[in-house]
Amino acid sequence: MATVAEQWVLVEMVQALYEAPAYHLILEGILILWIIRLLFSKTYKLQERSDLTVKEKEELIEEWQPEPLVPPVSKDHPALNYNIVSGPPSHNIVVNGKECINFASFNFLGLLDNPRLKAAALASLKKYGVGTCGPRGFYGTFDVHLDLEDRLAKFMKTEEAIIYSYGFATIASAIPAYSKRGDIVFVDKAACFAIQKGLQASRSDIKLFNHNDMDDLERLLKEQEIEDQKNPRKARVTRRFIVVEGLYMNTGTICPLPELIDDIDLISANMENSLASIGGFCCGRSFVIDHQRLSGQGYCFSASLPPLLAAAAIEALNIMEENPGIFAVLKEKCKRIHKALQGISGLKVVGESISPAFHLQLEESTGCRERDVKLLQEIVTQCMDRGIALTQARYLEKEEKYLPPPSIRVVVTVEQTEEELEKAATTISKVAQTVLL
Amino acid sequence: MGRGCGFLETGGVEGSAAPQAGRASEAGRMNVGVAHSEVNPNTRVMNSRGIWLAYIILVGLLHVVLLSIPFFSIPVVWTLTNVIHNLAMYVFLHTVKGTPFETPDQGKARLLTHWEQMDYGLQFTSSRKFLSISPIVLYLLASFYTKYDAAHFLINTASLLSVLLPKLPQFHGVRLFGINKY
Numbered sequence: 001m002a003t004v005a006e007q008w009v010l011v012e013m014v015q016a017l018y019e020a021p022a023y024h025l026i027l028e029g030i031l032i033l034w035i036i037r038l039l040f041s042k043t044y045k046l047q048e049r050s051d052l053t054v055k056e057k058e059e060l061i062e063e064w065q066p067e068p069l070v071p072p073v074s075k076d077h078p079a080l081n082y083n084i085v086s087g088p089p090s091h092n093i094v095v096n097g098k099e100c101i102n103f104a105s106f107n108f109l110g111l112l113d114n115p116r117l118k119a120a121a122l123a124s125l126k127k128y129g130v131g132t133c134g135p136r137g138f139y140g141t142f143d144v145h146l147d148l149e150d151r152l153a154k155f156m157k158t159e160e161a162i163i164y165s166y167g168f169a170t171i172a173s174a175i176p177a178y179s180k181r182g183d184i185v186f187v188d189k190a191a192c193f194a195i196q197k198g199l200q201a202s203r204s205d206i207k208l209f210n211h212n213d214m215d216d217l218e219r220l221l222k223e224q225e226i227e228d229q230k231n232p233r234k235a236r237v238t239r240r241f242i243v244v245e246g247l248y249m250n251t252g253t254i255c256p257l258p259e260l261i262d263d264i265d266l267i268s269a270n271m272e273n274s275l276a277s278i279g280g281f282c283c284g285r286s287f288v289i290d291h292q293r294l295s296g297q298g299y300c301f302s303a304s305l306p307p308l309l310a311a312a313a314i315e316a317l318n319i320m321e322e323n324p325g326i327f328a329v330l331k332e333k334c335k336r337i338h339k340a341l342q343g344i345s346g347l348k349v350v351g352e353s354i355s356p357a358f359h360l361q362l363e364e365s366t367g368c369r370e371r372d373v374k375l376l377q378e379i380v381t382q383c384m385d386r387g388i389a390l391t392q393a394r395y396l397e398k399e400e401k402y403l404p405p406p407s408i409r410v411v412v413t414v415e416q417t418e419e420e421l422e423k424a425a426t427t428i429s430k431v432a433q434t435v436l437l
Numbered sequence: 438m439g440r441g442c443g444f445l446e447t448g449g450v451e452g453s454a455a456p457q458a459g460r461a462s463e464a465g466r467m468n469v470g471v472a473h474s475e476v477n478p479n480t481r482v483m484n485s486r487g488i489w490l491a492y493i494i495l496v497g498l499l500h501v502v503l504l505s506i507p508f509f510s511i512p513v514v515w516t517l518t519n520v521i522h523n524l525a526m527y528v529f530l531h532t533v534k535g536t537p538f539e540t541p542d543q544g545k546a547r548l549l550t551h552w553e554q555m556d557y558g559l560q561f562t563s564s565r566k567f568l569s570i571s572p573i574v575l576y577l578l579a580s581f582y583t584k585y586d587a588a589h590f591l592i593n594t595a596s597l598l599s600v601l602l603p604k605l606p607q608f609h610g611v612r613l614f615g616i617n618k619y
Binding site: 012013016017019020021024027028031032034035038039041042043044045046176180181182183201202203231233234236237294295297 | 539541543544545547548558559560561562566569570573574576577580581582584585587590594606609618619
């Protein structure tokens with residue numbers, strides 16, 4: 001390396017080219033051929049490896065028989081024989097023209113028919129109109145939405161809350177907003193369908209543990225720890241989540257939260273049941289909830305909640321805050337009917353004694369799910385004839401991961417009197433005896 | 438108001454300019470600060486308008502800066518240009534993984550380098566060809582200007598190989614010895 005700049009003469013350079021070593025020139029020739037090859041190569045997509053030859057693919061296509069667009073379905077499919085409700089599904093519900101006591105709608109606090117809620121919704125309707133015609137980010141945010149989010153955050157004693165316009169979409173949007181491909185989610189086997197869809201949309205690794213079995217969860221966590229030690233670099237970029245339901249809809253049981261964890265990052269709930277509104281919300285620390293404002297698919301891309309429903313939800317929160325005694329009343333009623341329904345021959349009560357929505361399952365299954373469903377449907381129909389409106393818990397049987405056994409879902413509300421609870425218990429008892437013999 | 442009048446008057450001009458505007462608005466425009474439906478904008482960066490020219494100017498700038506250092510001879514400068522260019526290309530295209538922003542595809546590209554993300558994995562697109570050919574051109578120039586010296590040959594060839602091999606379609610997603618896998 002000369003300190004003085006060498007004289008750069010073109011002739012000298014070309015002379016060096018003539019005296020260049022052969023290996024170098026050969027390499028340069030190969031590189032120029034490579035450039036030509038690159039310039040003439042066509043763009044193509046990298047094929048996913050498929051082990052079928054073209055011939056096998058043709059054979060499979062020949063063999064395929066199209067299924068009918070509308071598959072044949074039995075005449076007594078529940079979707080074809082639905083009950084028609086006239087009027088609101090409140091405490092006294094008119095089903096198929098017959099008046100019954102409502103033990104089927106999730107109207108836990110009886111706020112569905114509450115005059116205060118109706119007045120608040122009407123006032124909001126007169127002020128804002130019916131809908132919002134836009135998502136939250138596109139002129140769909142009204143002051144009632146911000147008010148409701150504020151009130152929910154205060155009620156749940158968290159920093160911030162976010163509202164979705166559809167209860168199912170709430171948790172199904174919240175989970176994929178945080179958990180992505182390569183992340184791990186530990187979830188209970190009895191999680192409801194909305195959670196299952198959220199997990200499916202997240203494309204993460206799902207590890208299921210037995211329902212309410214903390215030891216099973218610990219086993220899974222320990223296995224994961226061993227995996228992490230084998231590959232610490234992968235562990236550093238993997239996020240982990242635990243998803244549990246507070247009160248499981250499919251089993252009526254409560255998750256053992258104190259054993260599980262000290263600090264919860266996100267609470268998600270449905271406003272379509274107790275709050276007698278529509279939609280759902282998530283609440284937690286601002287740092288966590290704010291992320292959903294841009295990443296929650298249901299929040300960004302669905303129209304926002306109609307203001308009249310938001311006003312109704314705010315009024316429902318008012319009622320709940322003014323009158324916190326109704327929760328104790330509801331718990332009492334739950335315990336009462338839970339006790340009264342014990343000992344029915346043929347049916348067993350599944351769920352906590354304080355759970356307002358629990359299941360009645362057949363003590364001994366007939367072995368075939370269809371027959372079980374038919375038996376339970378017979379019980380439900382006969383109860384309805386005697387003035388007690390019940391329903392079976394329905395599932396998309398082919399889509400559920402762990403399909404729960406068929407059951408009748410009984411809902412307890414604050415509006416049911418003690419006589420009505422007694423009447424329901426005795427009616428179910430008698431009907432079960434006649435149907436199940 | 439002035440714009441409204443202007444529209445009427447320049448209607449004819451706009452009409453004739455429309456087809457050109459249509460062509461120009463296709464791929465090649467940088468979607469900075471506008472709403473777009475591109476799932477992973479990283480895939481389209483190297484197709485943006487003017488980026489090839491910017492790349493060439495940047496390499497030229499590197500070369501000029503190296504030339505301005507008084508105690509580097511011409512062969513050293515060219516070898517350094519080649520090596521620094523290849524090193525930067527290796528780091529930015531073949532080492533750094535994922536995206537600096539959240540993508541709506543649930544993190545499909547989290548473990549992919551920028552080269553693997555380009556054009557969603559489509560091989561031999563024009564940007565990929567440009568980025569494969571530019572280190573080779575730089576190598577040919579460096580070989581000429583170092584007068585085919587053996588020591589420079591070794592350094593330049595090793596550097597070129599390190600940047601050509603990851604670009605082969607056979608190396609898509611390959612992580613040797615688990616390096617840079619997660």
